[in-house]
Amino acid sequence: MRIFVCIKVVPDPERASEITLDPQTKTVRREGIPLVINPMDKNALEAALQVRAQQGGEVTVVSMGPPSVEEVLRQSLALGADRVALLCDRCLAGADTLATARTLAAGIEKLGGADLVFCGAESADGGTAQVGPQVAALLGMAHAVYATAFSLRDGIAEVTVKTEDGEKVLQGGLPLLVTVSREINQPRGIRFSEIVKARKKPFNVFTAADLSLAETCIGEQGSPTRIAGIADAKMERRGEILEGEPEEAVAKLMTILRREGAI
Amino acid sequence: MIDFRFTEEQDMLRTAAREFAEEVIAPLVPQMEETDEMPEEILRGLGERDFLALGIAEEYGGVNLGHVAKMITIEEVSRVSVAVGMMLQVMHLGIEPIVAFGSPEQKKKYLPKLASGEHFATVGVTEATGGSDPTGIETTARLEGDNYILNGRKVFITNAHVAHVAVVLAKTDEKEFSAFILSKDMPGFRAGRWEHKVGMKGCDTGELIMEDCVVPKENMIGKPGDGLKVCMKAISEVGRAGMAAVGLGLIKACLEASTKFANERILYGKPISRLQGVQFKVADMYLDYNAGMLLSYRAAAMKDRGERCDVEMAMAKYYVTEAAVKAAKLATEIHGGYGVMVEYATQRYLRDAAVLNPSAGTGDIQRIVMARAALS
Numbered sequence: 001m002r003i004f005v006c007i008k009v010v011p012d013p014e015r016a017s018e019i020t021l022d023p024q025t026k027t028v029r030r031e032g033i034p035l036v037i038n039p040m041d042k043n044a045l046e047a048a049l050q051v052r053a054q055q056g057g058e059v060t061v062v063s064m065g066p067p068s069v070e071e072v073l074r075q076s077l078a079l080g081a082d083r084v085a086l087l088c089d090r091c092l093a094g095a096d097t098l099a100t101a102r103t104l105a106a107g108i109e110k111l112g113g114a115d116l117v118f119c120g121a122e123s124a125d126g127g128t129a130q131v132g133p134q135v136a137a138l139l140g141m142a143h144a145v146y147a148t149a150f151s152l153r154d155g156i157a158e159v160t161v162k163t164e165d166g167e168k169v170l171q172g173g174l175p176l177l178v179t180v181s182r183e184i185n186q187p188r189g190i191r192f193s194e195i196v197k198a199r200k201k202p203f204n205v206f207t208a209a210d211l212s213l214a215e216t217c218i219g220e221q222g223s224p225t226r227i228a229g230i231a232d233a234k235m236e237r238r239g240e241i242l243e244g245e246p247e248e249a250v251a252k253l254m255t256i257l258r259r260e261g262a263i
Numbered sequence: 264m265i266d267f268r269f270t271e272e273q274d275m276l277r278t279a280a281r282e283f284a285e286e287v288i289a290p291l292v293p294q295m296e297e298t299d300e301m302p303e304e305i306l307r308g309l310g311e312r313d314f315l316a317l318g319i320a321e322e323y324g325g326v327n328l329g330h331v332a333k334m335i336t337i338e339e340v341s342r343v344s345v346a347v348g349m350m351l352q353v354m355h356l357g358i359e360p361i362v363a364f365g366s367p368e369q370k371k372k373y374l375p376k377l378a379s380g381e382h383f384a385t386v387g388v389t390e391a392t393g394g395s396d397p398t399g400i401e402t403t404a405r406l407e408g409d410n411y412i413l414n415g416r417k418v419f420i421t422n423a424h425v426a427h428v429a430v431v432l433a434k435t436d437e438k439e440f441s442a443f444i445l446s447k448d449m450p451g452f453r454a455g456r457w458e459h460k461v462g463m464k465g466c467d468t469g470e471l472i473m474e475d476c477v478v479p480k481e482n483m484i485g486k487p488g489d490g491l492k493v494c495m496k497a498i499s500e501v502g503r504a505g506m507a508a509v510g511l512g513l514i515k516a517c518l519e520a521s522t523k524f525a526n527e528r529i530l531y532g533k534p535i536s537r538l539q540g541v542q543f544k545v546a547d548m549y550l551d552y553n554a555g556m557l558l559s560y561r562a563a564a565m566k567d568r569g570e571r572c573d574v575e576m577a578m579a580k581y582y583v584t585e586a587a588v589k590a591a592k593l594a595t596e597i598h599g600g601y602g603v604m605v606e607y608a609t610q611r612y613l614r615d616a617a618v619l620n621p622s623a624g625t626g627d628i629q630r631i632v633m634a635r636a637a638l639s
Contacts, residue, residue: 071271078275189286190279192313192336193326195272 001057003048004108006119006135007041007076009069013124026227028125035072040120042079042187043180047150048118049080050185055152057115058082062107064092064100070203077198078190084201085111089208094220097126101134103218106211108139116157117177121146132179143177144170148184267557269335276332280339283312288343295346295465296611302465305347306425310380314340315354318362318501323374330501330566334508334559341512342519345615346466348512349622352505353421356623357384359497360430360442364484369444373428382427386502387417387445387471388494394419395628397432397440397491402473404433404441409480411435411443413473416455421622423469424454430484431471432494440490444482451476462614499573499632500566502623503580507559510583510619514552517587517594517612521545524598535597544593551586558582574636581629584619591616 011033119132136143149160319325341348376382393399402415455470525536562575591612595602
């Protein structure tokens with residue numbers, strides 16, 4: 001079983017209050033904020049490790065990022081992944097979700113293709129939830145998003161996914177890409193003995209040339225998305241004093257609550 | 264050339280230890296404060312995540328990552344719970360004499376289960392008649408055939424009840440001290456009174472009682488008369504390292520709690536972190552953390568290189584534990600009235616800090632070690 005996990009290294013969401021936006025470049029300022037594995041990607045890795053434990057096979061982590069993410073990505077080896085492929089090249093910078101998906105899909109193909117791909121449903125910084133499905137489309141795979149449960153028996157996967165109304169259960173064969181939500185599992189912690197074992201596991205870096213990707217379809221050049229502007233979302237509490245006698249105030253309050261759909 | 268950086272692997276170790284502390288230990292701290300007992304899942308987790316395997320060679324089931332690694336993990340655990348950090352550091356202390364002086368047979372018999380966390384360890388030196396002066400102990404070991412018969416009572420022993428294995432100091436003659444590996448399955452060996460301390464709630468402290476305890480001759484570490492060397496080497500270079508790490512974790516916790524509170528608490532129309540009086544307190548803690556860290560990790564790095572480091576460990580233990588007491592006081596002051604309310608952690612830090620001084624040699628004992636080195 002060839003299992004892949006797409007991982008993004010993001011600024012620590014616990015320190016989200018320290019993240020600012022650069023109005024000139026319209027990008028996130030990440031300086032000084034520690035990097036971590038995107039939390040939902042940890043769930044994706046855990047799901048992959050559980051499948052490997054039942055079905056055997058190899059778990060490969062694939063990630064696009066600058067050299068500075070290497071130390072964080074090595075944690076995935078200590079968590080149990082068999083190898084890591086970092087797709088790292090200056091010309092990959094500035095990629096939108098489509099260019100990112102093209103790069104990740106090329107990385108997966110370069111490493112022999114996948115029977116099963118797990119991704120976090122969304123990243124803690126971008127939060128678009130687009131990359132997983134785009135990778136699936138580029139690889140010609142079926143996909144399921146926001147999975148809360150996954151099982152695989154006799155080559156048939158059963159995936160429970162969250163919907164706006166509740167949840168539904170999907171069944172399908174492989175190859176398959178699944179994006180997972182936090183509820184799917186409790187990611188394991190790092191055992192120190194695995195840190196030692198990780199020393200011997202392969203950590204390979206691939207450039208755009210290694211992936212045979214044309215510069216026009218990757219990085220900023222290959223990204224159709226243009227950010228027109230950025231603005232801070234302001235959250236404010238709104239207060240309203242209801243004047244008059246208690247009965248009158250209560251009547252006004254009831255009218256407001258009905259109008260706002262609270263009752 | 265001096266390189267003050269941790270390795271990538273040590274950084275990962277810190278991340279892993281911090282995750283365990285925040286995800287597994289932190290939710291159980293209120294329970295420990297309430298019951299003064301150590302939850303089973305924390306002890307199990309320490310074993311499962313290989314916290315106890317750090318100082319043990321791979322051939323005995325360990326991961327052999329060394330003393331800096333142990334210090335990192337104890338610091339991270341203590342940042343969340345000084346009580347767990349203390350128990351963890353004494354588990355390492357109990358393992359150390361077997362690692363450093365044990366015979367291959369003793370290592371093979373005891374280390375694998377101590378590495379996996381199936382068994383826990385401690386050291387028993389202190390008695391009512393002697394702690395700072397270990398030659399004041401009265402526990403005796405009398406040779407009878409192939410066994411020694413031990414009689415005596417150890418006090419203030421961390422892990423007394425949870426430990427399966429204890430390295431115990433006893434007198435094999437009037438002026439001859441020897442160290443033995445005891446296990447709880449030996450007849451006549453048991454834990455006694457459970458001590459309740461002012462702080463470190465949840466940390467197991469109590470008596471070890473030996474009543475005609477039958478210990479096979481082969482459980483002596485080294486030879487008759489080696490006991491003081493075996494126990495004091497472990498206490499002075501591993502126990503003190505552990506206490507320094509516990510203190511570092513506590514100072515870090517005080518600093519983090521103080522900066523968070525000072526940035527959020529508004530007085531005079533601005534956060535109190537803008538008041539110079541508060542800034543001075545934070546600066547003192549910040550300096551002490553960094554100075555203590557440099558002292559402690561330097562000593563641990565020396566130990567990893569196989570160098571003698573008892574004086575460096577004494578400096579680290581003394582400086583950090585004194586600074587931790589100061590940091591807890593400053594953190595409480597920054598919190599004002601809230602600082603002494605049970606809903607805030609600062610009152611716990613204050614109580615925990617009080618327990619740091621006497622453990623693994625009082626502050627005054629450390630000063631004697633330092634003075635001896637300075638005057639020699």
